[in-house]
Amino acid sequence: MKKYSCLFSVVFVFIFTSIVFASGDSLNTKTECTVCVPPGLTEQIGSFTESEIIEKAQGFISARTKDSTVIEVGNSPIPGLYEVLALFGEPPKQQPSIFYYYPDKNLALAGNIIDSSGQPFGLDRLQEYQARKMKDLDLSSAIKIGNGPVEVVVFTDPDCPYCRKLDEFLTSKHSKDITQYVFLFPLSNIHPNAEAKARHILCSADPAGEFAATLSGKHDKDAPKVDNGHCDEKMKKHYEASAKAGINGTPVVMVEKKRIDGFNVELIAKYIAESTTSAPSKATSQNMLSAKHAKSR
Numbered sequence: 001m002k003k004y005s006c007l008f009s010v011v012f013v014f015i016f017t018s019i020v021f022a023s024g025d026s027l028n029t030k031t032e033c034t035v036c037v038p039p040g041l042t043e044q045i046g047s048f049t050e051s052e053i054i055e056k057a058q059g060f061i062s063a064r065t066k067d068s069t070v071i072e073v074g075n076s077p078i079p080g081l082y083e084v085l086a087l088f089g090e091p092p093k094q095q096p097s098i099f100y101y102y103p104d105k106n107l108a109l110a111g112n113i114i115d116s117s118g119q120p121f122g123l124d125r126l127q128e129y130q131a132r133k134m135k136d137l138d139l140s141s142a143i144k145i146g147n148g149p150v151e152v153v154v155f156t157d158p159d160c161p162y163c164r165k166l167d168e169f170l171t172s173k174h175s176k177d178i179t180q181y182v183f184l185f186p187l188s189n190i191h192p193n194a195e196a197k198a199r200h201i202l203c204s205a206d207p208a209g210e211f212a213a214t215l216s217g218k219h220d221k222d223a224p225k226v227d228n229g230h231c232d233e234k235m236k237k238h239y240e241a242s243a244k245a246g247i248n249g250t251p252v253v254m255v256e257k258k259r260i261d262g263f264n265v266e267l268i269a270k271y272i273a274e275s276t277t278s279a280p281s282k283a284t285s286q287n288m289l290s291a292k293h294a295k296s297r
Contacts, residue, residue, distance in 0.1 A: 048103055057084045057101045060108055067091065071129065076100055076113060076121060083122050084108075085129055087243075096129055096246045098122035127259075130246035134254050137245060141237040142181035143207045150275040152178045153254040155247045158198055158214050159191035162263040163251045167215045169265060177276050182211060184235075185242040185250055193223040199231040200224035202238070 048056070053073050061068045067090045074083045084101050087094040100109040100122075112120035137153065152170070156163040170180065184201065186194030197214050203226055204210040245252070253260045255271035 053082055053084075053101070053103055056103045056106070057082070057086070057108070060101065060106060061086060061088075061099075067094065069094070071096070072125075073101070074125060077115070078113070080104055081109075083125060085125055089243075091240075091243070094243045095248045096126060098126050126246070131257075131259060133244045133246055134259055135257055137241055139181045141234070141241065142183050143201070143211055145180040145182060145208045145211070146175055146178055148174070148176055148178040150174075150178045150272055151181070151256055152272070153181045153183070155183050155185045155242055155245065155250055155252040156215075157185055157187050157191055157194050157250040158201065158211075159194040160187065160250045164215050166251045166253065166263045166268075167212070169263075169268070171212070173269070174272055177272055183241045183245075183247075184238045185247050187250065193219075195235070196223045196226060198238070199226040199235055202234040203231040 050073060054070050057073065058068075058070045061070070065088060067088070069087045071085045071087060073085070076083045080102060082101050082103070084099050085096060086099065087096055089095050100111075100113070102108070112122065114120055134153070139153070142153070154166070154170075156166070170178065184198040186198045188195050197219055200219070201207055201210045201214055249261070251263055253268055255268065256275045258271050260267050260271070
């Protein structure tokens with residue numbers, strides 16, 4: 001069977017009460033795997049079925065955190081230790097995260113398991129989950145900007161410096177190529193005025209115009225005053241879309257279903273250029289998509 005060489009640099013016990021240091025010797029990483037199954041449970045392993053592991057993992061995190069939900073479980077490269085994908089946080093701001101659960105002793109570990117190439121296990125599962133959620137987004141509540149043939153979905157914070165650089169880049173370089181669907185995800189813990197600005201944008205008579213003005217610094221000296229109650233539902237929909245897509249930072253860009261985390265100019269430009277080459281067919285698809293969203297309102 002295939003051998004796994006696994007390295008724990010530092011593994012944190014999930015309940016954050018102690019730190020466990022594991023070396024290659026203590027893990028016996030050079031021995032043959034007793035169970036080698038790709039991520040994703042396809043059979044009962046040991047004493048537990050998939051549903052039993054989900055139930056036990058859910059019980060573990062529910063006893064220690066509020067508003068947590070186990071989504072799916074899979075095998076890790078270490079027999080008996082399972083990879084768990086769960087949502088944490090209060091709705092609609094829940095965020096997906098991976099942790100590892102050992103049902104035999106009812107222990108959980110937070111942190112990465114790194115393979116011999118330096119790549120973390122669990123990243124693929126998290127990215128696949130995020131990609132699925134991004135594809136199913138309802139764009140009817142997003143701020144629509146432009147009318148180009150390439151669909152670009154943006155998650156942004158009005159006070160995020162790189163979000164402003166992204167907006168300037170898309171507006172100055174690709175305004176004729178793209179149609180933007182913008183979701184506001186204010187990071188209030190580091191940008192205390194961001195949510196007030198987001199609410200102001202969403203409740204204005206011209207959200208697209210006010211979005212551009214706000215990111216240009218219009219309200220940087222004085223945060224706009226808004227009727228929070230009036231804007232609750234619109235803000236909630238943007239938080240829900242962000243949670244569904246697994247957003248936990250900004251900016252995040254999706255160009256024709258291809259996701260880019262952060263302001264990666266080269267990759268964003270590359271994806272737009274690739275999508276532009278098939279613009280005629282995409283324009284037709286976009287018109288159908290827009291009609292679908294309009295009908296659903």
